[in-house]
Amino acid sequence: MKTVKETLQRATILVIIMTVLCGLAYPLMITGISQVFYSNKANGSIIEVDGKKYGSELLGQQFTGDEYLWGRIMNINTQVFSDKNGDALMYASPSNINTTSEEFANLVDERVSKIKSANPDTDTEEVPVDLVTSSGSGLDPQISYAAANYQIERIAVARGISTTQVQNIIDKYTTNRFVGVFGENVVNVLKVNLALDGIID
Numbered sequence: 100m101k102t103v104k105e106t107l108q109r110a111t112i113l114v115i116i117m118t119v120l121c122g123l124a125y126p127l128m129i130t131g132i133s134q135v136f137y138s139n140k141a142n143g144s145i146i147e148v149d150g151k152k153y154g155s156e157l158l159g160q161q162f163t164g165d166e167y168l169w170g171r172i173m174n175i176n177t178q179v180f181s182d183k184n185g186d187a188l189m190y191a192s193p194s195n196i197n198t199t200s201e202e203f204a205n206l207v208d209e210r211v212s213k214i215k216s217a218n219p220d221t222d223t224e225e226v227p228v229d230l231v232t233s234s235g236s237g238l239d240p241q242i243s244y245a246a247a248n249y250q251i252e253r254i255a256v257a258r259g260i261s262t263t264q265v266q267n268i269i270d271k272y273t274t275n276r277f278v279g280v281f282g283e284n285v286v287n288v289l290k291v292n293l294a295l296d297g298i299i300d
Contacts, residue, residue, distance in 0.1 A: 146289065148298055154289055159240045162292055165217065166257040168250055168269070170242055170288035172210060172233040194233050207231050220252035244273055244284040247291070258295065268294045 133141035144156045154160055161173045174194045196203045210231035215224075227246035233239075247269045255262045272290040276282050293299045 146293065146299070148293075153293055153298065155240075156287055156289060157240055159234075159238045160289055162288065164257070165253055167295065168242075168247060168254060168286070168288050168291045169217075169230065171229055171239050172231065174233060174237050194237065214249075218250060218253045220256065221249055223249070240289060241274075241285040241287055244269075244286055247273075247286040254295065265295070 130141075139145070146153045146156055159170050159173060162169055196206070211226050214226050214230050215221075227243055227249055229242050230246045230249065248266070251262050251265045251269070254265050258265075268291055269286055272287045272294065273284050274287070275284050290299065
């Protein structure tokens with residue numbers, strides 16, 4: 100019959116073995132494989148040009164100039180997510196405002212007015228919903244194809260270029276529906292703006 104001492108010894112050895120395998124060997128193996136075959140994705144899908152990093156294609160950034168494509172509404176009041184020194188730990192965060200509340204309705208009305216005022220030359224009166232609401236994460240890097248097209252006239256006028264040029268850039272950085280059925284066509288805001296600035300092709 101096994102003694103308590105023998106049981107503890109075997110249990111300790113098993114814990115050590117599993118710690119080495121699961122806590123060291125496996126993570127190192129997965130990290131190595133990802134760095135070899137998926138280096139860009141493993142390192143955050145950072146867009147880097149000539150040694151300068153412009154951001155991750157997976158995280159939204161706030162653009163407010165008329166010459167840029169605007170993304171989804173971002174909550175940049177992040178002081179609630181700060182360290183003990185008061186420094187922000189997040190540059191944007193999700194919103195917990197109740198979507199059925201009067202506060203939310205007022206915010207949407209304000210955003211609709213702002214979008215329409217900034218895009219007076221756009222033919223359609225209907226503002227795409229993703230331009231006046233934030234995403235669940237607050238960091239969505241993409242907008243719908245309709246939301247991007249809504250802004251073409253403004254961008255073209257602000258930059259003094261043709262609407263066709265803006266449309267071509269938007270089309271280039273549009274990801275189509277998954278297998279042509281699921282989801283919707285979406286546009287990466289950061290990539291479009293970097294292309295508009297001539298930073299990327």
